[in-house]
Amino acid sequence: MTLHLTARTVVLDIEGTTGAAGYVHGELYDYARPRLGPWIDAHPDDTDVAGAVAQTKADAGLADDAGTAEVVALLHAWMDGDVKATPLKTLQGQIWAAGYAAGELSSHFFDDVVPQLRAWHGRGVHLAVFSSGSVASQVPWFRHAPAGDLTPLIDAYFDTVNAGPKRDAGSYDTIAAALGRAPGELLFLSDLPAELHAAREAGWQVVGVRRAGEPNAGADFGDLPIIESFDGVEVDS
Structure with a gap:
């Protein structure tokens, strides 16, 4: 089953969501x-x-x-x-x-991620990142992707310094204000239920990402909607 959602901005976790935790x-x-x-x-x-x-x-x-x-x-x-x-x-x-x-590192993305990011962006959906990794590590992660430079797709980057803890609803309020979006216009994708619950508490739309073989594949997502790859959700602005 494919989820069909409307959002002005999709905010992405990185580790275990867009790329393998084992790579990090x-x-x-x-x-x-x-x-x-x-x-x-x-x-x-x-x-x-x-x-x-x-x-x-x-x-x-x-x-x-x-x-x-x-x-x-x-x-x-x-x-x-x-x-x-x-x-x-x-x-x-x-x-x-x-x-x-220096060309000594490149990033990792699951095969289903980049085509969907480009598709969402092409439909006018804005993209942002919220990761526990610093913004200084997020930007080159997207710039040096195996599929090429993805930074033109990303509007904003957030970490625990400029937004706050990922399990704190107030952090998602901070991001919404920075993006100039109403909470209901935002969609957060993550593999960690605690982060998703915090975002939902702040009024965001949320979708859990349960990827086979990843550390949080067995997590209890409760009543949260879940996808196993980005192919499982279609987003329009």
Whole structure:
């Protein structure tokens, strides 16, 4: 069965929704892991790097003069535990952006995603992204897609810094205001029920994405509408 919906803007989760979680936790994490320490040491005057290091120390209760090795040990522990920590996402995003620019990385999209994004865009539906990964990592993810540069399709990018936690209804209020849309004009696609419930609480339309083999394939979506690929939903503006 295909869902037929009307929305002015579709907002997309990334990991497990548009691309495989295993790619993020495999290739991208493996790329960032050995580069965290050298990246921190090479960019002492970068305000985002300095802020991420300071926040890491504060979150962990480390001394202000703690060295890079202590900070990186915590960052690695967060990576191992899949902790959605903002300073980690900031540093990973910068490292990945550099890797994409150097041609050392590319992103991953499920086969059904890009044709539908182009179809929705062609019908006047606007597209945006809301991911726990930083905006700095989201943009190159779409720019360096195997299918080519997809950034012309995307109007806006949101993360936990400029919008808020993904399981907080207030974050979706923030996004709606930033996009200038009424909540009912927005559709959120995600593989995490808790995020979908938060968006629905904010008055959004929501659709769960249950992809075989992905970490959240067995999640309890309750009464939420579900698709197994983007082919399962048609959206018009």
